Amino acid sequence: MNDTGEHNHLDQQDVGPTEAGLSRRDFLRTSGAAATVAALAEVPAALAEEAPAQSPAKAIGPEPVQLTLDVNGAAMTTYVEPRVTLLDALRNYLDVTGCKRVCDRGTCGACTVMVDGKPIYSCTLLALEAEGKKIKTAESLIDGGKLDAVPAAFVKHDAQQCGFCTPGFVVAMRAAFDQNPNATPAEIEEALSGNICRCGTYQQMRDAIVALCKNQPGLGTRKKEG
Amino acid sequence: MATSWPKKRRLIGAKVQRLDGPAKATGKAKYSYDINRKGMLHAVLLRCPYAHAKIKSLDTAAAEKMSGVKAIHPIKKVGEELFWAGEEILGLAADTEEHALDAVRAVKIEYEVLPHLVKEEDALKNDPQTVSPVGGKRNNVLAAKEAASQGFEKGMADAAVTVEGSYGVPTICHQCLESHGLVAEWNANGELTVWASTQAVTATAAILAGHFRIPANKVKCITHYMGGGFGSKFGPDIQGIVAAELARKANAPVKLMLDRASEITAGGCRPSAYGKVKIGATKDGKVTAYEVDCYGTPGVGLSDTVTFNALPYVYPFEHKRKHVRIRTNTQLQRAMRAPNHPQNCALTEFILDDLAAKLEMDPMQLRLKNLPQNDPNAMQNAPHSLPALRHTIYTREIEIAAALSKWKEKWHPPGKTPGIIKHGIGMALHTWTGQAVPQRNECTVIISADGSVTARTSSQDLGTGQRTVTALVTAEILGLEPEQITLQFGESPNGASSGSGGSTTVPSQAPATLRAATAARDDLFAKIAPKLSAKAEDLVIERGKVVDRASGKSWDWKKACAALGEEKAQATGFWTAAESNKPENKDVSSSGVGGVQIAEVLVDTETGVVRCTQIVAVQDCGMVVNRLTCESQVAGGVIMGLNYALFEERIMDRVTGRQVNPDMEFYKLGGIEDMPKILVYLHDMPERGVIGVGEPPVISTHAAIGNAIFNALGVRVPHTPFTPERVLAALAAKGGGQ
């Protein structure tokens, strides 16, 4: 998902013949994935303008295409169908499982990762859209035994029970502090308002937030909490 | 030999951080959903889209030919009847999830659509008989259960004041964030390993062994981390069995985790309860009789939707009760965190405040007048039991809650604050058992010559902190720190254990760990004493060392363990309800807690929006093992209860028979900004031994919030969730908010 919440990766593609020899129209027609069709349903008008029927379109898929992602500083390569979300590429194809799949449609925040520093629901971004961008998951917040201040505060204040929502909260909170190391507790809570916890760990999360905000400055740069 | 907790406790009762905290917070912990095996296939289920239908034809030929499809496992056959939208028809495994989803759409299936019923209240008018036959009958409405106490008629006749009302709570969904499911893998020897998201590791393995008719020791269930169950995850379920079937057919590992819509429509729901209640009392507020006539739906099942014998709830009123189960074409209800107690609590606690209003009494005073008395028999025979202490406990808890919430200053007669945004305060009580289970629970503690210590159990940690409890108890006995204990958790071959339900895991497991650690320590002493030129009976543990009381000599833990040489010191401890009941083991674990919650709200009478601003939760829980995670459980229960009060409801469509909110957008759960300030007070009573606390704190929150809204408005909003629409409707019925 981009900032306005639309899937628009096709708008940014060059219009030209594809490796698979399919036009964009063919791609739209032949793709069996309801999810992809639904996502694309918003753009046909723009497409029609941009890509007249006669012009050869550069389309990809529906067969798997090569995907290289920069995940936590490492280049990872696999093959996925273009309809695969960033979340599913990470989890099912690259075994990066810190981001969790819960609602799979941009409601719960369990799949939150940072893309070029911004917190993103990875279930709402196609994997191919994330190529060339820096992806960071919760796994990047521990380096050897060294725990980042945000997850350290979650541990210290017991802001997790089953923990399934936790990596999503941790990434969203880390991103909020990165954006504004002097954020107030209310601003951090607002940054977490797109995340849901079923076990009910918000009270302890607030304790963690208050402690982190008190320990300013320095949250913008990672450090181990004493 | 008698078992008892150490008199001096260094770790037990302290705040100890979760040992798996860093792994979970950084996404390193592998949940069942996260298991990726080499060559693993992805499976999906085909589900019935109709609430009631018969399969006319089923053709998988096209699906079988789809790209990547490796196996199909039929669940239902042509001609079979399906009784709810979401019922499983077949499972299919393919090389990728994308291919599996494509292929399941290629299954050709025709249905004969049959009449359905999804709204329980509809059946009260006219029973359409749309469910599976029981004793040859397809009735949706089952025969009522009825009972009355001897003094009921007289009690109601003697009442100076009576109040009547209708109250209710809807069906809600468990919404576990990690959905139900598992990864199944067979090896060349015909042995099955599953990584299951379950609350019952050993039962899951046993059920799978039974299904495949293979010896129990050929199935291994692993649950290292679990993303929420709340009562809905016992055993492999149909999807677990199908995954294992598909894995066998395809000769490859298979992952089958439910998608979100399936998780909500098929992964469990709490049954509804709606009732008419009448209460009678003397002028000074002594309740003389209570009558309830209620119904609810267990879905396609048969179970009660209230705890029949515990109505009225907590208070021992003379009573008459009636309960009708209405079977609907909706998924089978499952146990949900203190099953049926929130329903009982709502059907009892709401009317108490309505009565107090009529009597122009403070509802706290009304409750104090009507608390159950301490049972004199129990005071003789089991002085630490809840029956022996209930009056004392509730009275004390109400005092504590009143002080923490400043009840005296804040309470006002209902609806008597000026302005558009009105303040209210309300309270409710609850109870739960939380004792050791009859089944055997084991823990094994192994001390090696290098000083390392392993604690091993098959029991699971659902996020309650059980892992840390096991380490903490072991470390307490051996004079170590919890981080020094290596834990082997959640694997079925690790010994006997029971499922985590009913708040039974700590009272079942912690005493087993206590015994294992104590016996392993004694084994260590016996083995090292000769080499240390000491007598085993003179050796004792002090923090980080072994001390010979006779000579005064001491050895650092590692040095002392080094004397084991080639040997290990090891012991397995077990615990059961029967052990707990033995006189020599008294006060190791016990049963029965009370709790009091007080909620404060602000209600906007123009928009109907309710904002909960504070909840005080006072909870008794016997001996606290880990104060940090215990407080988390209580706060988490309160938050779940707040969701019941303000947000959660399964909404069924009468026409299509399907749930209209099987997602997380329209099935609402609160976020951090919706949360009130929560004050948790643990009413610690170590003399009572260990009692489970996972469930009780969820029970009374919605009732306390409902009563706070009543206090704000002077008008009862009868049904949860207290949405703006319902608040406005209640205000309109009474002629507006001012």
Ligand code: FES
């Ligand atoms: S899984 Fe992406 S927001 Fe819920």
Ligand code: FES
């Ligand atoms: S800790 Fe379980 S969902 Fe948040």
